[in-house]
Amino acid sequence: MENDNPTILHFKFDVSTFRLLGRELITDRITALFELVKNCYDANAENVQLTFENLNPLCPESRIIIEDNGLGMSFEDIRDKWMVIGTSSKRRNRTSPAPYNRVVAGKKGVGRFAVDKLGGKLVMKTKKKGSPVWHCLETDWTKYAEEEKHQLELDFENSSEQQKLFTDFDNKYWTEPAEVEVQGTRLEISGLNDAWLEKDIIRAYRELSKIVKPSSNSKYPFNIRFKVPEYVEYNDKTVESIVLAEATLSFALKYRKDEKTGMFYQEYLVENKGALEIKEKEAELFGPIGFTLYYYDKAGKKKFTKDDRIDGIKVYRDGIIATPFAEYKSSRDEQKDLFGIDKRRWSGFFEKLSTRDILGWVDITDELNPEIKDSTNRQDFVDNKEWNALKDFVINQIRQIELYLKHKKDSKKKENAEKLKSADKDIDDIKQRISNIKSQSLLVSPEIDSELNDIANKLETIKETVSASSKDYEQMEADRRQQENIMFSLVSLQAYAGQISHILRISIGIIKRSAEFVAKWIPLRQKTEKSVMHARKIFDEMNNLSKAMDFMLSYAEDDSTFEFFSVKEAVAELFEDRYKLLFEEETIQADYVLDDDFELSYNKKAFQDMFGNLIDNSVKALRNTKDKRIRCTVFRENGNLVLLFSDNGPGVPNEIRDRIFDVFYTTTADLGGAGLGLYIVRTRLNSIKGTISLEPNEFKPTGATFKITIPLIH
Amino acid sequence: MEEKMGVTIVYIDDDKKMKNDAFLDDIEDAVDDIKFFENPSDGLTFIKDNIDKDIVVLLDWKFNNSLMQGDKILNDINEISTLVPVIVFTGASIDATETNKMFKGCAFSCVPKDTSTKELTDTIRKAYDRIQNDIRFVMEKWILKQDVEKRSQPYMRSGDKIYTLNDILASIRKQDEFGKETTRGILRLATELFTNNMREK
Numbered sequence: 001m002e003n004d005n006p007t008i009l010h011f012k013f014d015v016s017t018f019r020l021l022g023r024e025l026i027t028d029r030i031t032a033l034f035e036l037v038k039n040c041y042d043a044n045a046e047n048v049q050l051t052f053e054n055l056n057p058l059c060p061e062s063r064i065i066i067e068d069n070g071l072g073m074s075f076e077d078i079r080d081k082w083m084v085i086g087t088s089s090k091r092r093n094r095t096s097p098a099p100y101n102r103v104v105a106g107k108k109g110v111g112r113f114a115v116d117k118l119g120g121k122l123v124m125k126t127k128k129k130g131s132p133v134w135h136c137l138e139t140d141w142t143k144y145a146e147e148e149k150h151q152l153e154l155d156f157e158n159s160s161e162q163q164k165l166f167t168d169f170d171n172k173y174w175t176e177p178a179e180v181e182v183q184g185t186r187l188e189i190s191g192l193n194d195a196w197l198e199k200d201i202i203r204a205y206r207e208l209s210k211i212v213k214p215s216s217n218s219k220y221p222f223n224i225r226f227k228v229p230e231y232v233e234y235n236d237k238t239v240e241s242i243v244l245a246e247a248t249l250s251f252a253l254k255y256r257k258d259e260k261t262g263m264f265y266q267e268y269l270v271e272n273k274g275a276l277e278i279k280e281k282e283a284e285l286f287g288p289i290g291f292t293l294y295y296y297d298k299a300g301k302k303k304f305t306k307d308d309r310i311d312g313i314k315v316y317r318d319g320i321i322a323t324p325f326a327e328y329k330s331s332r333d334e335q336k337d338l339f340g341i342d343k344r345r346w347s348g349f350f351e352k353l354s355t356r357d358i359l360g361w362v363d364i365t366d367e368l369n370p371e372i373k374d375s376t377n378r379q380d381f382v383d384n385k386e387w388n389a390l391k392d393f394v395i396n397q398i399r400q401i402e403l404y405l406k407h408k409k410d411s412k413k414k415e416n417a418e419k420l421k422s423a424d425k426d427i428d429d430i431k432q433r434i435s436n437i438k439s440q441s442l443l444v445s446p447e448i449d450s451e452l453n454d455i456a457n458k459l460e461t462i463k464e465t466v467s468a469s470s471k472d473y474e475q476m477e478a479d480r481r482q483q484e485n486i487m488f489s490l491v492s493l494q495a496y497a498g499q500i501s502h503i504l505r506i507s508i509g510i511i512k513r514s515a516e517f518v519a520k521w522i523p524l525r526q527k528t529e530k531s532v533m534h535a536r537k538i539f540d541e542m543n544n545l546s547k548a549m550d551f552m553l554s555y556a557e558d559d560s561t562f563e564f565f566s567v568k569e570a571v572a573e574l575f576e577d578r579y580k581l582l583f584e585e586e587t588i589q590a591d592y593v594l595d596d597d598f599e600l601s602y603n604k605k606a607f608q609d610m611f612g613n614l615i616d617n618s619v620k621a622l623r624n625t626k627d628k629r630i631r632c633t634v635f636r637e638n639g640n641l642v643l644l645f646s647d648n649g650p651g652v653p654n655e656i657r658d659r660i661f662d663v664f665y666t667t668t669a670d671l672g673g674a675g676l677g678l679y680i681v682r683t684r685l686n687s688i689k690g691t692i693s694l695e696p697n698e699f700k701p702t703g704a705t706f707k708i709t710i711p712l713i714h
Numbered sequence: 715m716e717e718k719m720g721v722t723i724v725y726i727d728d729d730k731k732m733k734n735d736a737f738l739d740d741i742e743d744a745v746d747d748i749k750f751f752e753n754p755s756d757g758l759t760f761i762k763d764n765i766d767k768d769i770v771v772l773l774d775w776k777f778n779n780s781l782m783q784g785d786k787i788l789n790d791i792n793e794i795s796t797l798v799p800v801i802v803f804t805g806a807s808i809d810a811t812e813t814n815k816m817f818k819g820c821a822f823s824c825v826p827k828d829t830s831t832k833e834l835t836d837t838i839r840k841a842y843d844r845i846q847n848d849i850r851f852v853m854e855k856w857i858l859k860q861d862v863e864k865r866s867q868p869y870m871r872s873g874d875k876i877y878t879l880n881d882i883l884a885s886i887r888k889q890d891e892f893g894k895e896t897t898r899g900i901l902r903l904a905t906e907l908f909t910n911n912m913r914e915k
Contacts, residue, residue, distance in 0.1 A: 383786065498807065502776075506805040509828035510735060516831045517736035527739065534736050 007173045030207050032114035036066050037208060041222055043070030044096050051227040055196035063190040064118055072183045073126040075135050116141060120191030129183040133175035142191045198231045208239050247294035255288030264288040271403035284393060286372060286386040290363030295401055312355030313339055313394060315362045339394045353398055403639055420470045427463040431456055503548055511541045565604040567634060568597040574611050586619055592632040598641055606684060613677040614645050614706060621649030643708040648699035657694055719842045722747040722767050726757040727774035737831045754782045762794050766858055770841045775804035788819035795887035797850055799841035801825060850886050850897055857883045
């Protein structure tokens with residue numbers, strides 16, 4: 001019955017535009033395959049089979065067949081949808097038909113372009129349930145390519161040959177008999193563009209294994225099966241979701257909606273004294289998300305056949321992976337680290353996790369996270385506030401796990417040290433028992449006695465060794481801490497030097513060009529006013545440089561090594577000694593609150609200078625306030641030392657809140673402000689992984705409150 | 715005195731102190747206009763609205779507290795037109811990753827913030843020379859000289875598509891396939907004409 005009713009169908013679009021679009025949208029073969037499989041998903045298919053035949057070397061029999069048992073198409077669908085580019089029905093319906101209600105994955109309707117990326121010729125067979133026939137369509141781009149080449153060679157102006165504006169190529173349509181109950185679509189692509197090597201199949205397999213989340217519900221499964229006779233390992237192989245071998249740690253953070261208020265609440269992880277707790281807070285501006293995170297230690301990683309299956313955190317939108325799609329890079333270094341997990345500073349320095357240690361996914365939905373959008377090149381997300389907030393959230397969650405692991409490691413160390421110490425006692429205990437045995441003289445023969453003496457002597461030797469080891473261990477720990485401190489101080493100096501040289505370079509540039517200006521125009525007796533202005537600027541800028549230099553010197557003079565010092569003492573010195581007179585002169589009521597004392601490993605003078613800066617700012621801010629107040633509160637929070645510093649001055653106007661930490665940003669130029677203070681506080685803090693931020697004012701009705709956090713490393 | 719440059723300098727830098735930099739006071743008579751933008755978005759809007767003018771952009775690279783960094787702004791300028799020369803002017807130390815971003819964004823040059831007015835002026839002049847001499851700029855200018863009405867009428871056909879002068883302009887600015895092909899075509903044609911002339915002589 002084949003070919004008994006051949007008809008000719010025409011595409012209703014310009015073929016060259018079609019191909020151009022296709023090439024831009026689908027950048028590589030794996031992405032193409034990915035898009036076609038997504039189409040199967042959208043069509044409610046439960047099973048997809050990918051057959052690769054005669055892949056290498058290419059021959060007329062080379063083909064890729066994609067078969068699914070999805071909804072299929074009617075003749076009208078083919079004529080009015082498949083053949084008409086740009087009127088994707090998918091855009092109108094955001095979910096696939098019930099009962100699957102899958103959120104449509106192939107949003108941009110690019111599946112049809114994908115075929116072109118794989119090969120020049122397509123035979124499609126498709127049918128809906130109830131139809132007695134398969135609808136078959138053959139499209140042959142290879143013919144088109146010849147014509148395209150011919151047309152490109154034509155001379156623009158002097159050609160007698162008529163150019164074709166629209167290319168009317170014949171697409172053969174016919175039907176074949178079928179069982180009524182069967183449904184599905186079969187795409188047979190031949191005229192392949194490239195040979196497929198085993199590594200390409202591996203890539204395809206690996207990328208497709210990411211398409212549906214491992215925990216996706218199985219009521220309406222989505223199975224992908226590979227058939228590759230040439231590569232035995234992938235022949236008759238079902239694509240398994242990324243293997244979740246027993247992870248060392250795993251978390252599933254959810255969200256909930258308060259039915260009364262309609263508010264969303266987000267679960268998040270927080271490390272608290274060696275325990276990881278799940279807490280809840282109002283959803284952030286990117287909207288509520290699900291976040292599943294697996295951490296693998298060395299033993300956990302061994303369960304993966306190849307550890308590169310552990311590759312960081314991905315984003316799934318409505319159950320299907322969002323960007324970066326199937327972008328595969330043979331070199332791991334080029335692989336996209338969406339959240340910047342590996343880019344974090346001091347990587348590997350303070351127990352940072354990398355994308356090779358964690359595997360996870362962020363679940364977003366179109367409905368609840370509308371601002372997390374794919375960028376137009378489909379390689380990333382649109383860089384907006386929401387996406388940045390989401391990145392911060394994810395990084396912070398990883399940080400909590402790092403803190404937890406660090407705590408665990410530290411307590412393990414402590415435990416070992418304890419055991420070593422108690423070994424000493426155990427030996428004494430054994431010795432005591434031996435002498436007990438010896439004292440029961442009836443039981444002890446001279447041979448046994450001598451044997452026991454020997455054991456006792458050996459035990460004594462062991463005891464000495466154990467006690468020496470215990471001391472060594474303690475010494476080693478002390479050395480290690482010392483080394484860490486030196487490294488830490490070096491790293492922080494390095495970062496600080498980098499930032500200071502940024503300031504210097506800008507300042508020097510300004511001075512240089514102003515001097516150049518004066519030298520050029522004064523002799524010409526032109527631009528006199530401006531010359532005077534620039535001469536003055538040289539002076540002002542030089543003053544700024546001196547100030548920057550003072551800050552650098554405070555590092556150099558007061559030796560840059562870190563020391564343990566009491567925060568309470570350091571703050572008391574400032575309030576009761578260094579600034580006492582100034583507070584009295586300015587009639588400022590200044591007090592500080594410290595419930596507990598903390599030991600901080602840092603440069604004490606640098607620490608006090610930071611406060612000096614904040615105090616100077618407050619004194620200036622308070623100049624027109626009546627009952628002047630300054631307060632400093634110190635407490636511990638999540639392994640950080642937190643300092644709240646407040647005054648009851650006029651506060652920081654909203655419009656400049658984001659700018660006050662910028663270099664050279666000042667509102668008190670009239671009082672000699674150079675705009676360096678807060679910038680330097682911030683850079684210094686950043687260099688020791690601390691932060692400074694402007695918080696809601698403690699004093700009412702007006703005031704400013706700064707919050708400083710410094711990690712308590714040891 | 716050097717020849718006056720018919721360009722507008724668009725300087726985008728969030729450090730507003732740079733607005734009074736001696737360099738700008740020095741060069742003000744040598745160019746058409748100088749526009750300083752503290753906010754990158756305003757700068758981008760200006761470029762978009764004045765794309766028909768000759769513009770050289772001076773761009774800071776590290777922006778404090780801003781979602782938009784130099785590389786993003788550079789890309790956005792390229793989206794408007796690849797024909798606007800962008801000179802990165804930065805105080806930060808530039809490593810290979812950053813350099814790569816600049817190359818990818820086709821920055822015209824990168825000048826450190828402690829440079830002299832002379833060096834900066836020379837760089838701007840080089841950018842200006844490119845505007846004057848590059849075939850793409852010449853084509854852009856020629857199209858802009860044509861009647862507005864004429865620009866939207868069909869002008870040529872290539873393959874299956876008919877192009878107006880405006881289409882061609884957009885393609886040249888975007889440097890898409892057609893834009894590149896057309897530029898190459900014109901260059902070939904020019905060379906052809908040039909050598910024809912030689913033969914006739």
